[in-house]
Amino acid sequence: MSSHIVWMIVGMAAVTYIPRLLPFVLFKGKELPGFVQGILKNVPYATLGALIFPGILFINEDIWFGLLGAAAAFLAAFLGANVIVVVLGSIAVLSVYSFLF
Amino acid sequence: MAELAVGKPSGEYRKGVQSGISIAIGYAPIALTFGLLAKATGLSIGETALMSLLVFAGAAQYISLSLLSLGTGIFEIVLTTFIVNIRHFLMSTSLNETWDDEQAANKVILSFGITDETFSVAAVREEKVTSGYMLGLISVSYASWVICSGLGHLIGASLPQTLQESMSVALYAMFVGLLVPSMKKSAKVVFLAALAACFNTIFTLTDTLSTGWAIVLATLLSAVIVEWIENVKNRHRG
Numbered sequence A: 001m002s003s004h005i006v007w008m009i010v011g012m013a014a015v016t017y018i019p020r021l022l023p024f025v026l027f028k029g030k031e032l033p034g035f036v037q038g039i040l041k042n043v044p045y046a047t048l049g050a051l052i053f054p055g056i057l058f059i060n061e062d063i064w065f066g067l068l069g070a071a072a073a074f075l076a077a078f079l080g081a082n083v084i085v086v087v088l089g090s091i092a093v094l095s096v097y098s099f100l101f
Numbered sequence B: 001m002a003e004l005a006v007g008k009p010s011g012e013y014r015k016g017v018q019s020g021i022s023i024a025i026g027y028a029p030i031a032l033t034f035g036l037l038a039k040a041t042g043l044s045i046g047e048t049a050l051m052s053l054l055v056f057a058g059a060a061q062y063i064s065l066s067l068l069s070l071g072t073g074i075f076e077i078v079l080t081t082f083i084v085n086i087r088h089f090l091m092s093t094s095l096n097e098t099w100d101d102e103q104a105a106n107k108v109i110l111s112f113g114i115t116d117e118t119f120s121v122a123a124v125r126e127e128k129v130t131s132g133y134m135l136g137l138i139s140v141s142y143a144s145w146v147i148c149s150g151l152g153h154l155i156g157a158s159l160p161q162t163l164q165e166s167m168s169v170a171l172y173a174m175f176v177g178l179l180v181p182s183m184k185k186s187a188k189v190v191f192l193a194a195l196a197a198c199f200n201t202i203f204t205l206t207d208t209l210s211t212g213w214a215i216v217l218a219t220l221l222s223a224v225i226v227e228w229i230e231n232v233k234n235r236h237r238g
Helices: A003-026 A034-052 A063-078 A083-100 B002-006 B009-041 B045-054 B058-069 B074-085 B087-098 B104-113 B116-123 B131-155 B161-167 B170-185 B187-205 B211-237
Strands: none
Touching: A003 B045, A003 B058, A003 B074, A003 B087, A003 B104, A034 B087, A034 B116, A034 B170, A034 B187, A034 B211, A063 A083, A063 B170, A083 B009, A083 B161, A083 B170, B009 B045, B009 B058, B009 B116, B009 B131, B009 B161, B009 B170, B045 B058, B045 B131, B058 B074, B074 B087, B074 B211, B087 B116, B087 B211, B104 B131, B116 B131, B116 B170, B170 B187, B187 B211
Protein backbone atom coordinates (compact mmCIF):
# COMPACT_ATOMS: atom_id res chain seq x y z
CA MET A 1 0.00 0.00 0.00
CA SER A 2 1.35 3.41 -0.84
CA SER A 3 1.51 5.67 2.22
CA HIS A 4 0.33 8.57 0.07
CA ILE A 5 -2.99 6.82 -0.60
CA VAL A 6 -3.31 5.57 2.97
CA TRP A 7 -2.98 9.11 4.33
CA MET A 8 -5.58 10.29 1.86
CA ILE A 9 -7.95 7.55 3.05
CA VAL A 10 -7.34 8.40 6.71
CA GLY A 11 -8.03 12.07 5.98
CA MET A 12 -11.21 11.22 4.09
CA ALA A 13 -12.31 8.95 6.94
CA ALA A 14 -11.80 11.71 9.53
CA VAL A 15 -13.69 14.43 7.64
CA THR A 16 -16.53 11.99 6.89
CA TYR A 17 -16.86 10.72 10.48
CA ILE A 18 -16.78 14.13 12.18
CA PRO A 19 -20.00 15.56 10.66
CA ARG A 20 -21.72 12.22 11.35
CA LEU A 21 -20.62 12.21 14.98
CA LEU A 22 -20.68 15.86 16.03
CA PRO A 23 -24.46 16.39 16.48
CA PHE A 24 -24.67 13.48 18.95
CA VAL A 25 -21.98 15.12 21.08
CA LEU A 26 -23.05 18.76 20.65
CA PHE A 27 -26.75 18.25 21.30
CA LYS A 28 -26.49 15.46 23.87
CA GLY A 29 -29.20 15.82 26.50
CA LYS A 30 -30.09 19.30 25.20
CA GLU A 31 -33.66 20.36 24.61
CA LEU A 32 -33.64 22.37 21.39
CA PRO A 33 -36.17 25.21 20.85
CA GLY A 34 -39.58 24.01 19.63
CA PHE A 35 -39.28 25.61 16.21
CA VAL A 36 -35.90 23.92 15.64
CA GLN A 37 -37.31 20.57 16.78
CA GLY A 38 -40.13 21.02 14.27
CA ILE A 39 -37.62 21.66 11.49
CA LEU A 40 -35.56 18.62 12.45
CA LYS A 41 -38.70 16.45 12.35
CA ASN A 42 -39.28 17.70 8.79
CA VAL A 43 -35.72 16.93 7.68
CA PRO A 44 -36.19 13.20 6.86
CA TYR A 45 -39.03 13.80 4.39
CA ALA A 46 -37.36 16.82 2.79
CA THR A 47 -34.11 14.83 2.50
CA LEU A 48 -35.93 11.98 0.75
CA GLY A 49 -37.41 14.41 -1.77
CA ALA A 50 -33.97 15.86 -2.49
CA LEU A 51 -32.33 12.44 -2.68
CA ILE A 52 -34.87 11.20 -5.23
CA PHE A 53 -34.99 14.26 -7.50
CA PRO A 54 -33.33 15.01 -9.78
CA GLY A 55 -30.97 12.02 -9.27
CA ILE A 56 -33.43 9.36 -10.42
CA LEU A 57 -33.77 11.05 -13.82
CA PHE A 58 -30.08 10.65 -14.54
CA ILE A 59 -29.47 6.96 -13.76
CA ASN A 60 -29.43 6.31 -17.51
CA GLU A 61 -28.89 8.43 -20.65
CA ASP A 62 -32.48 7.47 -21.47
CA ILE A 63 -34.49 9.72 -19.13
CA TRP A 64 -37.55 7.43 -19.52
CA PHE A 65 -35.57 4.70 -17.79
CA GLY A 66 -35.46 6.70 -14.55
CA LEU A 67 -39.04 7.94 -14.92
CA LEU A 68 -40.34 4.41 -15.47
CA GLY A 69 -38.37 3.18 -12.45
CA ALA A 70 -39.78 6.02 -10.34
CA ALA A 71 -43.34 5.32 -11.52
CA ALA A 72 -43.02 1.59 -10.80
CA ALA A 73 -41.62 2.27 -7.33
CA PHE A 74 -44.30 4.86 -6.59
CA LEU A 75 -47.13 2.59 -7.71
CA ALA A 76 -45.84 -0.40 -5.73
CA ALA A 77 -45.35 1.73 -2.62
CA PHE A 78 -48.73 3.41 -3.03
CA LEU A 79 -50.42 0.00 -3.16
CA GLY A 80 -48.81 -0.72 0.19
CA ALA A 81 -45.93 -2.97 -0.86
CA ASN A 82 -43.04 -3.54 1.55
CA VAL A 83 -39.86 -1.55 0.77
CA ILE A 84 -38.00 -4.64 -0.38
CA VAL A 85 -40.82 -5.51 -2.78
CA VAL A 86 -40.72 -1.94 -4.09
CA VAL A 87 -36.98 -2.25 -4.75
CA LEU A 88 -37.11 -5.69 -6.40
CA GLY A 89 -40.25 -4.75 -8.37
CA SER A 90 -38.61 -1.64 -9.85
CA ILE A 91 -35.51 -3.62 -10.79
CA ALA A 92 -37.73 -6.25 -12.46
CA VAL A 93 -39.73 -3.64 -14.42
CA LEU A 94 -36.54 -1.98 -15.67
CA SER A 95 -34.99 -5.34 -16.57
CA VAL A 96 -38.00 -6.09 -18.76
CA TYR A 97 -37.83 -2.57 -20.24
CA SER A 98 -34.14 -2.83 -21.17
CA PHE A 99 -34.70 -6.35 -22.51
CA LEU A 100 -37.47 -5.10 -24.81
CA PHE A 101 -35.91 -1.81 -25.98
CA MET B 1 -40.14 4.63 27.66
CA ALA B 2 -36.67 3.69 28.85
CA GLU B 3 -37.60 0.02 29.25
CA LEU B 4 -39.17 0.05 25.82
CA ALA B 5 -36.00 1.33 24.19
CA VAL B 6 -33.70 -1.07 26.01
CA GLY B 7 -35.96 -4.12 26.05
CA LYS B 8 -35.36 -7.00 23.64
CA PRO B 9 -32.10 -5.81 22.13
CA SER B 10 -31.77 -8.92 19.95
CA GLY B 11 -35.24 -8.40 18.45
CA GLU B 12 -34.31 -4.84 17.62
CA TYR B 13 -31.08 -6.01 16.02
CA ARG B 14 -32.98 -8.45 13.82
CA LYS B 15 -35.45 -5.76 12.76
CA GLY B 16 -32.52 -3.54 11.86
CA VAL B 17 -30.97 -6.27 9.72
CA GLN B 18 -34.30 -6.80 7.94
CA SER B 19 -34.63 -3.09 7.20
CA GLY B 20 -31.04 -3.04 5.96
CA ILE B 21 -31.52 -5.70 3.29
CA SER B 22 -32.88 -3.19 0.76
CA ILE B 23 -29.82 -1.03 1.36
CA ALA B 24 -27.51 -4.02 0.97
CA ILE B 25 -29.11 -4.87 -2.38
CA GLY B 26 -28.83 -1.26 -3.50
CA TYR B 27 -25.21 -0.93 -2.42
CA ALA B 28 -24.06 -4.10 -4.19
CA PRO B 29 -23.88 -2.77 -7.79
CA ILE B 30 -22.49 0.60 -6.68
CA ALA B 31 -19.78 -0.99 -4.56
CA LEU B 32 -18.88 -3.52 -7.27
CA THR B 33 -18.44 -0.67 -9.73
CA PHE B 34 -16.44 1.28 -7.16
CA GLY B 35 -14.03 -1.65 -6.78
CA LEU B 36 -13.72 -1.94 -10.53
CA LEU B 37 -13.03 1.79 -10.98
CA ALA B 38 -10.57 1.79 -8.07
CA LYS B 39 -8.62 -0.93 -9.83
CA ALA B 40 -8.68 1.06 -13.08
CA THR B 41 -7.44 4.12 -11.15
CA GLY B 42 -4.50 2.09 -9.88
CA LEU B 43 -5.51 1.41 -6.28
CA SER B 44 -4.49 -1.95 -4.83
CA ILE B 45 -7.17 -4.26 -3.43
CA GLY B 46 -5.94 -3.41 0.07
CA GLU B 47 -6.34 0.32 -0.52
CA THR B 48 -9.75 -0.19 -2.10
CA ALA B 49 -11.01 -2.27 0.82
CA LEU B 50 -9.45 0.13 3.33
CA MET B 51 -11.26 3.09 1.80
CA SER B 52 -14.62 1.32 1.92
CA LEU B 53 -13.89 0.13 5.47
CA LEU B 54 -12.89 3.52 6.85
CA VAL B 55 -14.84 6.04 4.80
CA PHE B 56 -18.12 4.23 3.99
CA ALA B 57 -19.51 7.03 1.82
CA GLY B 58 -20.31 6.19 -1.79
CA ALA B 59 -20.41 9.56 -3.51
CA ALA B 60 -17.23 10.82 -1.85
CA GLN B 61 -15.35 7.63 -2.69
CA TYR B 62 -16.32 7.88 -6.36
CA ILE B 63 -15.28 11.53 -6.48
CA SER B 64 -11.92 10.74 -4.87
CA LEU B 65 -11.19 8.27 -7.69
CA SER B 66 -11.90 10.76 -10.44
CA LEU B 67 -9.82 13.41 -8.63
CA LEU B 68 -6.95 10.94 -8.20
CA SER B 69 -6.96 10.15 -11.90
CA LEU B 70 -6.84 13.89 -12.61
CA GLY B 71 -3.73 14.11 -10.40
CA THR B 72 -5.41 16.22 -7.71
CA GLY B 73 -3.53 16.65 -4.43
CA ILE B 74 -4.50 14.85 -1.21
CA PHE B 75 -5.54 18.03 0.57
CA GLU B 76 -8.06 18.96 -2.13
CA ILE B 77 -9.45 15.43 -2.17
CA VAL B 78 -9.94 15.46 1.61
CA LEU B 79 -11.52 18.92 1.45
CA THR B 80 -13.89 17.83 -1.32
CA THR B 81 -14.84 14.77 0.75
CA PHE B 82 -15.65 17.03 3.68
CA ILE B 83 -17.88 19.26 1.55
CA VAL B 84 -19.68 16.31 -0.05
CA ASN B 85 -20.30 14.65 3.33
CA ILE B 86 -21.23 17.67 5.42
CA ARG B 87 -24.88 16.86 4.73
CA HIS B 88 -24.58 14.03 7.26
CA PHE B 89 -24.34 16.68 9.98
CA LEU B 90 -27.94 17.62 9.27
CA MET B 91 -29.02 13.96 9.20
CA SER B 92 -27.31 13.15 12.51
CA THR B 93 -28.86 16.23 14.13
CA SER B 94 -32.30 15.10 13.00
CA LEU B 95 -31.74 11.48 14.05
CA ASN B 96 -30.46 12.57 17.48
CA GLU B 97 -34.02 13.72 18.26
CA THR B 98 -35.59 10.29 17.79
CA TRP B 99 -32.75 7.95 18.77
CA ASP B 100 -32.78 7.14 22.48
CA ASP B 101 -29.74 5.75 24.25
CA GLU B 102 -28.45 6.59 27.71
CA GLN B 103 -25.13 5.04 26.77
CA ALA B 104 -23.44 7.87 24.86
CA ALA B 105 -20.68 5.57 23.57
CA ASN B 106 -23.20 3.62 21.45
CA LYS B 107 -24.14 6.70 19.45
CA VAL B 108 -20.50 7.73 19.14
CA ILE B 109 -19.60 4.38 17.58
CA LEU B 110 -22.73 3.84 15.49
CA SER B 111 -22.73 7.37 14.05
CA PHE B 112 -19.88 6.13 11.84
CA GLY B 113 -22.51 4.22 9.87
CA ILE B 114 -24.87 7.09 9.09
CA THR B 115 -25.28 7.37 5.33
CA ASP B 116 -28.09 8.84 3.20
CA GLU B 117 -29.61 5.37 3.13
CA THR B 118 -29.25 4.21 6.74
CA PHE B 119 -30.46 7.64 7.89
CA SER B 120 -33.53 7.54 5.63
CA VAL B 121 -34.56 4.07 6.77
CA ALA B 122 -34.11 4.89 10.47
CA ALA B 123 -35.69 8.34 10.28
CA VAL B 124 -39.01 7.19 8.83
CA ARG B 125 -39.34 4.39 11.38
CA GLU B 126 -42.57 4.71 13.36
CA GLU B 127 -41.18 3.25 16.57
CA LYS B 128 -38.36 4.93 18.50
CA VAL B 129 -34.93 4.29 17.02
CA THR B 130 -32.75 2.15 19.28
CA SER B 131 -29.05 1.33 19.18
CA GLY B 132 -29.80 -2.36 18.59
CA TYR B 133 -31.84 -1.43 15.53
CA MET B 134 -29.12 0.89 14.23
CA LEU B 135 -26.47 -1.81 14.75
CA GLY B 136 -28.46 -4.29 12.64
CA LEU B 137 -29.27 -1.72 9.96
CA ILE B 138 -25.68 -0.49 9.68
CA SER B 139 -23.91 -3.84 9.89
CA VAL B 140 -25.76 -5.38 6.95
CA SER B 141 -25.34 -2.23 4.83
CA TYR B 142 -21.66 -1.90 5.76
CA ALA B 143 -20.97 -5.57 5.05
CA SER B 144 -22.49 -5.25 1.59
CA TRP B 145 -20.50 -2.08 0.87
CA VAL B 146 -17.12 -3.43 1.99
CA ILE B 147 -17.44 -6.96 0.59
CA CYS B 148 -18.76 -5.83 -2.79
CA SER B 149 -16.03 -3.16 -3.09
CA GLY B 150 -13.41 -5.86 -2.60
CA LEU B 151 -15.21 -8.24 -4.96
CA GLY B 152 -15.41 -5.59 -7.68
CA HIS B 153 -11.64 -5.12 -7.52
CA LEU B 154 -10.95 -8.85 -7.29
CA ILE B 155 -13.19 -9.96 -10.13
CA GLY B 156 -12.43 -6.85 -12.16
CA ALA B 157 -15.91 -6.87 -13.63
CA SER B 158 -19.31 -5.70 -12.58
CA LEU B 159 -22.69 -7.32 -13.09
CA PRO B 160 -23.99 -8.06 -16.60
CA GLN B 161 -24.79 -4.77 -18.37
CA THR B 162 -28.60 -5.13 -18.33
CA LEU B 163 -28.76 -6.12 -14.67
CA GLN B 164 -26.29 -3.40 -13.70
CA GLU B 165 -28.45 -0.79 -15.42
CA SER B 166 -31.68 -2.05 -13.88
CA MET B 167 -30.11 -2.22 -10.42
CA SER B 168 -29.05 1.42 -10.59
CA VAL B 169 -32.65 2.23 -9.66
CA ALA B 170 -32.49 0.23 -6.42
CA LEU B 171 -31.60 2.95 -3.91
CA TYR B 172 -33.96 5.46 -5.53
CA ALA B 173 -36.75 2.90 -5.43
CA MET B 174 -35.96 2.38 -1.76
CA PHE B 175 -36.22 6.12 -1.08
CA VAL B 176 -39.61 6.15 -2.85
CA GLY B 177 -40.69 3.10 -0.86
CA LEU B 178 -39.75 4.87 2.38
CA LEU B 179 -41.42 8.15 1.47
CA VAL B 180 -44.77 7.12 -0.03
CA PRO B 181 -46.37 5.53 3.08
CA SER B 182 -45.80 8.80 5.00
CA MET B 183 -47.07 10.84 2.05
CA LYS B 184 -50.33 8.90 2.12
CA LYS B 185 -50.82 9.81 5.77
CA SER B 186 -49.86 13.47 5.72
CA ALA B 187 -50.13 16.34 3.24
CA LYS B 188 -47.26 18.01 5.09
CA VAL B 189 -44.92 15.20 4.02
CA VAL B 190 -46.01 15.66 0.39
CA PHE B 191 -45.16 19.37 0.55
CA LEU B 192 -41.83 18.75 2.31
CA ALA B 193 -40.65 16.23 -0.25
CA ALA B 194 -41.96 18.11 -3.29
CA LEU B 195 -40.48 21.42 -2.21
CA ALA B 196 -37.05 19.92 -1.46
CA ALA B 197 -37.16 18.02 -4.77
CA CYS B 198 -37.89 21.28 -6.63
CA PHE B 199 -35.10 23.19 -4.87
CA ASN B 200 -32.58 20.42 -5.43
CA THR B 201 -33.56 20.10 -9.10
CA ILE B 202 -33.11 23.86 -9.59
CA PHE B 203 -29.72 23.89 -7.81
CA THR B 204 -28.52 20.86 -9.76
CA LEU B 205 -29.72 21.88 -13.22
CA THR B 206 -28.45 25.45 -12.87
CA ASP B 207 -25.17 24.08 -11.49
CA THR B 208 -25.16 26.69 -8.73
CA LEU B 209 -24.05 24.39 -5.91
CA SER B 210 -22.05 21.18 -5.51
CA THR B 211 -24.14 18.05 -4.84
CA GLY B 212 -23.45 18.03 -1.10
CA TRP B 213 -24.49 21.63 -0.53
CA ALA B 214 -27.45 21.37 -2.91
CA ILE B 215 -28.99 18.59 -0.80
CA VAL B 216 -28.30 20.40 2.48
CA LEU B 217 -29.75 23.70 1.29
CA ALA B 218 -32.76 22.15 -0.48
CA THR B 219 -33.58 20.12 2.65
CA LEU B 220 -33.19 23.03 5.04
CA LEU B 221 -35.15 25.49 2.90
CA SER B 222 -38.03 23.05 2.53
CA ALA B 223 -38.03 22.05 6.23
CA VAL B 224 -37.94 25.68 7.40
CA ILE B 225 -40.52 27.02 4.94
CA VAL B 226 -43.05 24.25 5.66
CA GLU B 227 -42.56 24.61 9.42
CA TRP B 228 -42.97 28.38 9.20
CA ILE B 229 -46.17 28.08 7.13
CA GLU B 230 -47.59 25.59 9.62
CA ASN B 231 -46.79 27.90 12.53
CA VAL B 232 -48.49 30.85 10.84
CA LYS B 233 -51.53 28.73 10.04
CA ASN B 234 -51.79 27.47 13.62
CA ARG B 235 -51.50 30.99 15.00
CA HIS B 236 -54.33 32.22 12.79
CA ARG B 237 -56.50 29.36 13.87
CA GLY B 238 -55.74 30.55 17.40
